[in-house]
Amino acid sequence: MKYNYLNNKSVDEAQREYFDYITENGFYYAKEIIPVNEAFGRTIANAAYAKISSPHYNASAMDGICVVANDTYGASEENPVCLTKEMYEIVDTGDAIPSKYDAVIMVEDLIKKDNDSFKIHSAVHPWQNIRQVGEDICEGDMIAPAYTTLTPALCGALLAGGITQIEVIKKPLIGIIPTGDEIIQPCSSPKAGEIIEFNSTVFSGMIMEKGGAVKVYNIVADKKELLKKALITALEECDMVLISAGSSAGRDDYTCEIISSVGTVLTHGIAIKPGKPAVLGASKNKPIIGLPGYPVSAIVVMNQFVLPLLDLYYHRTIDYQTYSKAVLGKKIVSSLKYAEYVRVTLGKIGDRLIATPLSRGAGIITSFTKADGILFIDQNCEGIEEGAEVKIRLLRNINEIEQSLIVTGSHDPLIDEINNIMKSNDVPVIIKSNHVGSMGAITSLKSRLSHMGAIHLLDTQSGKYNTSYIEKYFNNDVTLVKGVKRIQGIMVKKGNPLNIKTIEDLKKVRFVNRQRGSGTRILLDFLLDKNGISRGEINGYTNEKFTHTAVAALVKADNADAGLGIYSAAKMYDLDFIPICNEEYDFIIDNRFINDCKVKAFISVLKSETFKNRLDELGGYKIGE
């Protein structure tokens, strides 16, 4: 086994050095001539000058008659002027005005006198109601400068200016080579050890968004000669090549070596997290980038190095990215070893935009699907305190962010179901739920970081749920809204092979736990205490998961024999279920938002028949009061 340490070049240095190299080596665009009516969204290569004026002739701006303005002078209510047939011609909007005439009278202003003549009550001045030549565009006028991206209206203006064909920048073709012995095409039933190749789909979308074309090659195994052959083919066919995975320094990581063998490697290893094991190289004027295998790492490298190359190619000089200030909802610690790109969700809580960090794992693609923005943490920064003002690069439209209802606390799939019912009913609200457990909900509401919380907290003294906690932690500044009753129990493998029946039985098996502060964890601790079992007697007590489905998935996968959770999760995974108790899963709402339309929409779904029916399908629920 070998291990080669990577470089740790700063992002800035790596970017500057790489883009300079690429520019110096001539990363030029190709051009192509295409019809203007197919050119929407394309970028023109040169300034476009009108070939003809628009209008290109004197056109009537109205339906009416064209006249000589001089003939109409003096017309008034008292002294109408009469226009006889030799003094006018009938014209419709857009008709050419014969050269002897110089004005148009609208049909609404004409009073028929006899078959051939009209009376008018006011005069027209020369060129009135006529669109003179060049009113919109003059021949020779520059319609758009070089490197303009064509909007619908610009395509129209080019055609109006007599331009039917236009030279545009050819879309650059980016080749993507997925690599790895363990990589397989997407499917629904992969075997253990087989990794579904989805990164190329993510890259393709990102490239297309920026105006590039994509060619995804077949998956190549971790064999040097095959990799080299694939790279050489891609270099012949494409303007840029991305090699997915194999960019680190492990025993099967050949990306760097292969790029070196056909060109130059400028950087191997960048001080960013995630994204460190990236390779920046080139063959002549064609960039070759080795992307890390972990999807989140790869997306960060795409954003920092690949997409800027497309901007370079298209001569886009303005940063179209939007930013917003926000308040950090949770402390972040970061290392001095690298700059970090932290995905965050955003919510408008009162007048503050709150940024909540998402999972920082490089393998968590859902941290990008959930993210509303990116928080950049400089390499020289060791962390940011909760409550600090931060600058967020937005990944979503701010209007969408402001329509988000932030529901923090205990996990239950029903929150996602409510979100889906809202979407299906065209309610313009997006629910964002952070699974931080019931106690997390209380902390979050106290810190004013959420609109509402989801809790199921057993008061072990009274045996009642939730109310005593609210009394203890809040001063009448939240309202309790009853949610659902749901059954908690022990989830075990189908057929219950270890014959688990009681809490006592958990001592003899592998357990998977929920995180501290979750209502389910509090329930477990209560049950352990009640049965006189110490935490240390539970094998797996420290293996903490954040959701009921995560626990169920691990029991199903045989990482554990048992876990505590709700019936619907057990049902979803076809597990056996030993009921323990009926609990009350309720919502607490910050009183400031009790009349907020987003909160009202949420409660309205909670009361709906659709929701009740969906709960019945999921199983193990009863609607509360």
Next chain:
Amino acid sequence: MKYNYLNNKSVDEAQREYFDYITENGFYYAKEIIPVNEAFGRTIANAAYAKISSPHYNASAMDGICVVANDTYGASEENPVCLTKEMYEIVDTGDAIPSKYDAVIMVEDLIKKDNDSFKIHSAVHPWQNIRQVGEDICEGDMIAPAYTTLTPALCGALLAGGITQIEVIKKPLIGIIPTGDEIIQPCSSPKAGEIIEFNSTVFSGMIMEKGGAVKVYNIVADKKELLKKALITALEECDMVLISAGSSAGRDDYTCEIISSVGTVLTHGIAIKPGKPAVLGASKNKPIIGLPGYPVSAIVVMNQFVLPLLDLYYHRTIDYQTYSKAVLGKKIVSSLKYAEYVRVTLGKIGDRLIATPLSRGAGIITSFTKADGILFIDQNCEGIEEGAEVKIRLLRNINEIEQSLIVTGSHDPLIDEINNIMKSNDVPVIIKSNHVGSMGAITSLKSRLSHMGAIHLLDTQSGKYNTSYIEKYFNNDVTLVKGVKRIQGIMVKKGNPLNIKTIEDLKKVRFVNRQRGSGTRILLDFLLDKNGISRGEINGYTNEKFTHTAVAALVKADNADAGLGIYSAAKMYDLDFIPICNEEYDFIIDNRFINDCKVKAFISVLKSETFKNRLDELGGYKIGE
């Protein structure tokens, strides 16, 4: 000749009534199943639930060895633990962990002891460095609710969750029927009276931007039976039909009648400007909209009625439009007869965003190509004062708007040329020029509405240019930057058929003038006074144009025999030119912006060799000091 008055229904009422009608009649989307790796940008029809967990097996998160955590307990610097070959297996990142192991030690932390065994200095805990099943996505988790538009990362997450095919909303097919006897396919040499059909290209782009597909039909002449046949065909093939032009009430306007004959017309005539003569109709559940022939009117109706139908179809409930506050740079008068959509340019002048209204003509497509935003004026509003705060719907990214350099004043094509040179040199600055004449530049700078102005103002007493005006109007708060010398003269038709040689000769011909306040107009007035000619003696003195090219175009088109203007315009139109004087076309810069990088970039181009060469090509210029 007939004239039927149209309705004048308010926008709100027309929208509410029409969208309700369409919804009640079932404007449902169709669905189709497509591969996820081709689904980027599409909208899913139903909630997507993960079919498998991701990872779907316990995967090594690192290159290293997998071990039983228990075997490593107690390891420290002083007391290393030795792992012999039966205690581990070598794993790479992503490899499946055999069920007997429950942790991974990174290769960096291994010390080779002999061929088969390793020493370690610290213990690992259970599941350390292992991506447990469901770490990212758990089977059964909702990956996205219904009606979500798929981002690149979401496509990745779907594939990771074992979803390879997905049901998406089928793109609606919108049929566009261009109509009119005078309408022709785009070309570079239309005859008088022929109108280039470019509206369908504009509509197509707008529809594609919103996720629709388009079918443009052949142009149909203004014949009822042909129009009806075309509409019936389009209704069979498409989900919605747009009929371009013929929507008013003139003698050849059959759109309303034809829609009535195959379905229902809800509205004919809306109280909006531009856009009044629109027809809103339907055949069963298929919307049919008659769009005005004037492009700007049609775009307004597209924005208010057609694109919202696409939002309805796709169940998009959130307004993604962005708005900004701005200060109105010029008074607007509006009629109580209609709501108005005024196109504006925007510029950040100091800390104020200034909105300057563009041409309000319905035929001016360039008012949309130049527009940065739309100012909505309510029907009940008679106008807005200069300096008032207004709300602007943005048509461009705010970053682009903030990179705009606002150059107000005298027209010269060289301003466009400087803009193009900047774009070609990747300078992130966009020049926006308002052609309001030299005196307009002075007014604009005094009111702090521009960064800089372009002037050529002759002091008739001293014979000098510009300096005395600056002294008179400013208190050392602007700086004069010398621009170019250019030749002004009389533009006449090729060969000078009327033998025009002097200002005196203008008395006997048809003249086309420049607007009041322009330097060229001031020059003309000076020359007339000097020669003892009264304004009334000039036929066409009141026919005012805003640019040199507009004057040249009208002389070329024989709307006039002569006009005053610069040599480069005469050359562009192949006109004869009688030189009058050499004038100094200079720039005045608000001193607040003298060090602004946009202004500096402008001056740098002014001094460049590229610019000098381009001036030589245009002709009639000399570079100033």
